[in-house]
Structures are given as structure tokens and as C-alpha cells.
Amino acid sequence: MNIKEKKIELRRQAEAVRSAITEEERLRKSEIISEKLLKRLEKLLKPDPTVRRKPTLFTYMPVKTEVDVTPVLEACWKRPWRVVVPKVIPAYKQMKLYEIKSYVDLERGNWGIREPVAKAPQLFDIRQIDVVIVPGLAFDLRMGRLGYGGGFYDRFMQQYVRTGLPKPYIIAAAFEEQLVDEVPMGLFDFRINELVTEERCLTEGGAVCRE
Template sequence: MMVRQTIRRQVREARRQLSHAQQASAALRVVQHVAQDAYLADANKVALYLANDGELDPQPLIDWYWARNTQVYLPVLHPFSTGHLLFLRYTPNTTMTHNRFGIREPKLDIRLLIPKNELDVIYTPLVAFDARGNRMGMGGGFYDRTLSAWQQGTGPRPVGLAHNCQQLAAIAIDHWGIPLPELITPDQHWRF
């Protein structure tokens, strides 16, 4: 457990050290990768996230999808089911709030909710990844729970988003960990 905490701390620090220009360039290069993938480019309903703690910023990708009239959704901490996420529609006019982790999310409004199985793609943040598609998150298991349906053959296609500096040689995953089928960094669109 201590090793995982050390890795999380080191990788989070590495991504926080990226300059504003490096962050902006990385985000735009990810949009280029998505635009070149027919499935991702033509998706109708996608879930993204708002960058926190040096994560790869998906805002240019959100803007790109909005320009294509794609419906964009953001994760919201489930108010009753601890450790689970809901997905709410996100537009430039969405009322936002901060969750218990200090992360911005749409204010809970049942009218904006979409069942996760109706999403085409869920773009996931992560702390680290390896060349086999294993991902290390923040340790809460939110995305592992969310992606468990996909692992069983149903649900939206998960795609990780990360900076190049977040790649590790290997990640030991727990039995509940959900490997990603693909991941996009500024330099590469990985398919596992």
C-alpha cells in the first residue's frame, strides 16, 4: 500500500510540474488523436471530467465535442451510494458546485442524469498507466466500479486520458482493478 501511495505522489507531482504551455499543447494533441478515430469522433454521448491536480485537461476535447453537437456528461459523486458516480449533462450554462474532494461537478439535477449504459464513451482520468492498459487511479475505486459493466461486456467504451509522464513500466493491479482497452496520451493512442 505504501508503494502505491509513493507512486501516486511522485506521478501527481510530475504532472503538476508541467508548464501551462505543456498542458495546453498536450490537451490539443489529445483532441487530434480523438478526431482521427472514427468511433470516438462520431460518438453521440460522451462522459469526460474536469481537470484537477495536474490531470490532462479535457476542456479542449469538451469544446471540440460541443462544436460537433455531441452531448457531454460529467461525473458527479453519487449522493447515496458511496464510491459510485452518476453522470450529468454538461453545457456551458450548467450550474456547478464543488464535491467533497473540492472537484467541480454539475449541481445534482435528476433531469440532467443519464444512465451510464447510454453513454458511448467514458473518458477516465488516472494517476498512472502501463503498456498493458493497467491504470492506477486515486485509490477510491470510483472508475473501477463505473467500468465494471464494460468488463462484463456491456456499457460504454472506456478511454483513459493521461500525460506521457504518467506511464510506468508496470502497475500491479488489485483484483477489482479494471484495465483499459485504450488510452490516449499526447504522443500516442494506445490500444490494449
């Protein structure tokens, strides 16, 4: 099997595993994960007196059986942080980022995913992003990530590679069931910095990070 075929098969398996988690369990675990994420963000998004802008978080809007990170959003809105979420542009296979300050700034978009409304302010300078919370189907202890196959996040991260800019700190929110032995990684796939599940908080090599 080549890498593309391996990814397709792993996506099928990972989708089935995550879908098998009951809604009650998913909500319970999501709540625990959100609490852990918030503790990490409190440390990672500390305001820098030498920088004028607000600490900035780029996060996803959960859909279907993904980890529900909306409690993180709600907590962020009460803090001196800027929150940006993506709007998918299918024709160009890109994501554009917009700042949201409440649920009023969101509407249903492609694939039923909540996206920023048209009047939301757009973030053009990716250097201003400090932390990214990414979704995914499967992850491994080497911080490999298996996405959904659209390549939107991979293309976004490639902007940093092409321009030589340092990437923001990348955290994945996942259920413990989503951990696998190995995620097949291609040339343009990116690795995360940290994985947060309902049971643990991991960095590369399986090291447990402090919350």
C-alpha cells in the same frame, strides 16, 4: 510491499512527476491530446441509424494538473453527441452521471471539481454510454490504470461486470510522462482500451492505433 503499498508509493511518484510539468507545457500538451481525442471520437461516436439515441460520451472534468480535456467538451457540444460528466456522492462512494450542454450546466463541487448543476438531466441507463474518457495518475502499456485511490471509477465499471453488460470503449488521456513500466492491478481494477498522449495513441500491448 503488498499491492496497496505499491499503489501508494506509485501515486506519490506519479503526482510528483505530473506536478513537475510546467503550466505552459501542460496546456500545450493538453491541446495536442484533445485534438487526438477528438479525431478518435469522430470515428467512435458515429451515429447508428438503427439506434434512436445520440452517441454518448462520459468524460471527466479536469482539475489541477490533469490533462485539460475541456476543448473536447466544447467540440462535442457542437456535434450531435450527448456528453455526460460525473457528480461524486461521497457518502455512498459513488458517481452519478448528468448530461451537460454548456458551461452553464456546471458548478464547483467536491474537491473543487466542476460538477453538473442540480437541474441537469441524469443518465440512469449505463448501457447508453458508448465511450468513456478517464483520468488517472499513471498508466502502462498493458493498459493498466492507477487512479487516485477513491475507487469511484472502479466501482462504476464494476456495474458492467456485475450485470454482464459490455463495457463502453475506455480511453485515457495522459501526458507521456505518466507512462510507467507497470501499474499494480487489483482484482476490481479495470483496464482501459486505449491510451492517448501528446506523442502517441496506444492500445493493449503497445500497438499504435490509427487516429
